[in-house]
Amino acid sequence: MVKRSRIVAFFLILILFGSLAGTTTKGILNDIKLGLDLQGGFEVLYDVEPIEKNGQKIDNEALKSTVSALNERINVLGVSEPNIQIEGENRIRVQLAGVTDQNEARELLSTEATLSFRDVNDVQLMGGADLAPKGAKPSFDQNGRPSVSLKLKDANKFKEVTQRIVKMGEPNNILAIWLDFEEGKDSFKALNGVENEHLISAPRVSQVFNQDTVSIEGSFTVEEAQRLSDLLNAGSLPVKLTEVYSTSVGAQFGEQALNKTILGGIVGIAIIFLFMIVYYRFPGFIATVTLSIYIFLILLIFDWMNGVLTLPGIAALILGVGMAVDANIITYERIKEEIRVGRTIKSAFQAGSRNSFTSIFDANITTILVAGVLFFYGTSSVKGFATMLIISILVSFLTAVYGSRLLLGLWVNSNLFNKRPSWFGVKKSDIHDIAENIDTHELASKFDRFDFVKTRKIYYYISGILMAAGIIIVSVFGLNLGIDFSSGTRVEIHTNDALTKEEMKSELATLNIETDDIVISGNNQEIGVARFKDVLNKEEIANLKAHFHKKFGFDPTVSTVSPTVGKELAINALKAVGIASIGIIIYVSIRFEMKMAVPAVLALLHDAFLIIVFFSITRLEVDVTFIAAILTVIGYSLNDTIVTFDRMRENMQKKKRLKSFDDIADVVNSALRQVMVRSINTVLTVIIAILGILIFGSESIRNFSIALLVGTLIGVYSSIFLAAQIWVDWKGKELKEKGVIKTEKVVRKSSDEPQV
Numbered sequence: 001m002v003k004r005s006r007i008v009a010f011f012l013i014l015i016l017f018g019s020l021a022g023t024t025t026k027g028i029l030n031d032i033k034l035g036l037d038l039q040g041g042f043e044v045l046y047d048v049e050p051i052e053k054n055g056q057k058i059d060n061e062a063l064k065s066t067v068s069a070l071n072e073r074i075n076v077l078g079v080s081e082p083n084i085q086i087e088g089e090n091r092i093r094v095q096l097a098g099v100t101d102q103n104e105a106r107e108l109l110s111t112e113a114t115l116s117f118r119d120v121n122d123v124q125l126m127g128g129a130d131l132a133p134k135g136a137k138p139s140f141d142q143n144g145r146p147s148v149s150l151k152l153k154d155a156n157k158f159k160e161v162t163q164r165i166v167k168m169g170e171p172n173n174i175l176a177i178w179l180d181f182e183e184g185k186d187s188f189k190a191l192n193g194v195e196n197e198h199l200i201s202a203p204r205v206s207q208v209f210n211q212d213t214v215s216i217e218g219s220f221t222v223e224e225a226q227r228l229s230d231l232l233n234a235g236s237l238p239v240k241l242t243e244v245y246s247t248s249v250g251a252q253f254g255e256q257a258l259n260k261t262i263l264g265g266i267v268g269i270a271i272i273f274l275f276m277i278v279y280y281r282f283p284g285f286i287a288t289v290t291l292s293i294y295i296f297l298i299l300l301i302f303d304w305m306n307g308v309l310t311l312p313g314i315a316a317l318i319l320g321v322g323m324a325v326d327a328n329i330i331t332y333e334r335i336k337e338e339i340r341v342g343r344t345i346k347s348a349f350q351a352g353s354r355n356s357f358t359s360i361f362d363a364n365i366t367t368i369l370v371a372g373v374l375f376f377y378g379t380s381s382v383k384g385f386a387t388m389l390i391i392s393i394l395v396s397f398l399t400a401v402y403g404s405r406l407l408l409g410l411w412v413n414s415n416l417f418n419k420r421p422s423w424f425g426v427k428k429s430d431i432h433d434i435a436e437n438i439d440t441h442e443l444a445s446k447f448d449r450f451d452f453v454k455t456r457k458i459y460y461y462i463s464g465i466l467m468a469a470g471i472i473i474v475s476v477f478g479l480n481l482g483i484d485f486s487s488g489t490r491v492e493i494h495t496n497d498a499l500t501k502e503e504m505k506s507e508l509a510t511l512n513i514e515t516d517d518i519v520i521s522g523n524n525q526e527i528g529v530a531r532f533k534d535v536l537n538k539e540e541i542a543n544l545k546a547h548f549h550k551k552f553g554f555d556p557t558v559s560t561v562s563p564t565v566g567k568e569l570a571i572n573a574l575k576a577v578g579i580a581s582i583g584i585i586i587y588v589s590i591r592f593e594m595k596m597a598v599p600a601v602l603a604l605l606h607d608a609f610l611i612i613v614f615f616s617i618t619r620l621e622v623d624v625t626f627i628a629a630i631l632t633v634i635g636y637s638l639n640d641t642i643v644t645f646d647r648m649r650e651n652m653q654k655k656k657r658l659k660s661f662d663d664i665a666d667v668v669n670s671a672l673r674q675v676m677v678r679s680i681n682t683v684l685t686v687i688i689a690i691l692g693i694l695i696f697g698s699e700s701i702r703n704f705s706i707a708l709l710v711g712t713l714i715g716v717y718s719s720i721f722l723a724a725q726i727w728v729d730w731k732g733k734e735l736k737e738k739g740v741i742k743t744e745k746v747v748r749k750s751s752d753e754p755q756v
Contacts, residue, residue: 268692320392
């Protein structure tokens with residue numbers, strides 16, 4: 001009897017979610033803050049150094065004071081969501097997304113504006129601390145020229161200062177007004193006609209002033225008067241800031257990158273939805289519903305977290321769909337197996353959901369471990385990717401496991417599908433009678449003719465040759481290191497028309513920049529990227545941006561990295577891979593055994609190295625997102641390996657004890673045949689997601705997408721043909737040492753194995 005109340009409950013849940021998403025999604029999308037790579041802006045990393053010679057230390061208090069001073073300056077720019085973070089012991093990272101005048105922002109942030117009133121003997125009589133809060137404002141002098149009006153805290157103090165100057169008499173009755181005064185400057189010479197850029201004005205004081213306002217007059221423009229007022233109101237910086245890394249993105253590039261990447265995501269996700277429905281029938285439809293809920297929840301949580309969405313973050317969200325699909329595929333394949341051995345739809349659903357949980361749980365935990373390491377050691381954009389990846393994994397686990405189970409369970413428990421296994425993608429001819437007492441691990445598969453263990457040495461030879469060739473290739477050709485690791489400056493230019501290397505080289509030459517490292521790309525050859533070893537300062541960057549804006553109508557994207565930061569990024573990348581590997585060994589050893597943990601890590605290192613070899617051959621640029629791609633591939637590859645190991649563990653439990661090499665081979669062959677469909681379907685959906693980003697997404701993450709694509713394919717190979725096979729030999733050696741078997745027996749052919 002069909003229980004219609006369950007079906008009604010399903011549609012009520014669907015209507016409730018649809019209404020919630022329909023009424024809130026637009027607001028959520030509007031509220032989510034976009035990173036500078038999506039709306040333009042700039043990011044700069046400062047080395048914080050002492051400015052005093054009396055033993056000033058850069059401690060936490062000094063860093064906090066600097067952050068406060070920078071916040072005051074940023075408020076002048078009207079940036080609604082600045083991001084200022086202390087990094088390490090002596091660094092501060094500033095991100096200003098959406099700032100309209102990047103040159104002004106860069107100048108305002110680091111320019112020191114220490115105001116002082118001095119006599120001719122360099123004795124400071126008043127300073128910036130004597131200004132009233134927000135006491136500086138632009139004004140005009142008696143002749144209508146721009147000036148700056150200062151309001152002082154105490155009129156009596158200014159009275160005392162002018163009294164002292166008047167007493168000094170001619171020609172020393174001068175009150176010198178300095179900005180950015182540096183110890184050791186000879187102000188007396190400056191006052192006597194020697195040019196000095198720090199001297200704003202030097203009026204002669206012939207009478208005592210009992211007032212709290214002072215006017216700074218000079219050859220200012222209106223804009224310069226406004227800038228000086230802003231700097232004085234923001235206060236002086238307690239330290240010296242030196243740029244060691246910076247990147248700036250034009251607003252039009254950010255908008256273009258956002259639109260392209262979203263389009264790529266929509267195309268990829270739409271194809272995944274279609275595949276799930278066609279292959280898994282009704283459960284596939286349930287998967288599309290839960291995946292839609294997953295995407296909505298990701299955006300909602302990210303908004304609640306006040307997170308900043310970046311290009312790599314969008315990529316992580318889209319790739320998270322692949323992770324969520326994987327959980328669904330594991331569950332649905334398990335349910336199909338249970339139906340094939342003769343269980344009812346209801347009991348197959350319960351058993352399949354229960355048996356798939358461990359695989360999904362272990363695979364997600366290990367991937368979160370890798371994402372956590374990526375977050376800890378990554379830079380700002382990589383941290384954004386790692387944050388989104390962690391959220392995606394957690395939410396996909398909830399929606400794909402519990403959400404799918406709830407929604408599909410309502411239909412299963414309605415009894416509507418009791419005699420309709422085809423709705424689950426199972427043919428009636430493939431179903432055995434329950435009386436046959438067939439176990440799922442005894443089911444025949446399309447891959448029974450493959451003996452993975454017997455041919456394992458072929459895979460060893462293939463991987464060995466690839467690794468040896470890779471070592472030679474990397475040794476000879478090296479890597480095309482981006483400025484993230486090699487230091488220098490990177491300039492990316494977009495134009496409306498086709499661009500040539502010669503044209504770009506000529507334009508750079510007018511700025512006294514010489515380089516042959518120029519790459520032209522884009523569908524219409526409209527994107528030009530130039531790299532050179534010199535690290536441009538803020539004035540040079542401003543000139544470069546102004547030049548190319550005038551030439552092509554667009555602001556270029558400019559990134560600079562100092563040698564120190566480049567070296568640190570490389571070291572952190574190695575640390576990240578090393579710590580991730582150790583973490584994986586520990587977790588897999590606890591959940592499985594050491595003999596599975598080490599092969600898993602060896603397979604992951606194999607994958608990572610072959611990606612490096614691919615980039616060495618193709619000369620694709622290796623930047624900081626390349627490390628994110630490598631660690632993501634490690635996570636996905638490990639996911640696949642864990643699912644295989646979980647099936648091997650299950651098969652071993654059925655055997656109770658491994659008595660011979662044949663038993664070991666049977667465990668591995670059976671496991672690989674059982675998970676092969678899942679592995680193929682999972683990698684297919686992940687590749688679809690990556691191709692969507694690669695084909696339609698932004699050029700900025702093109703190399704990132706290529707690394708993911710190549711790594712995903714290599715990862716599937718290693719998890720099937722290497723990790724499990726290494727375990728076979730290690731386990732076989734253990735049995736030999738224990739005296740259980742003396743020699744390796746010939747693995748029986750699949751045709752000799754029991755067939756169902």
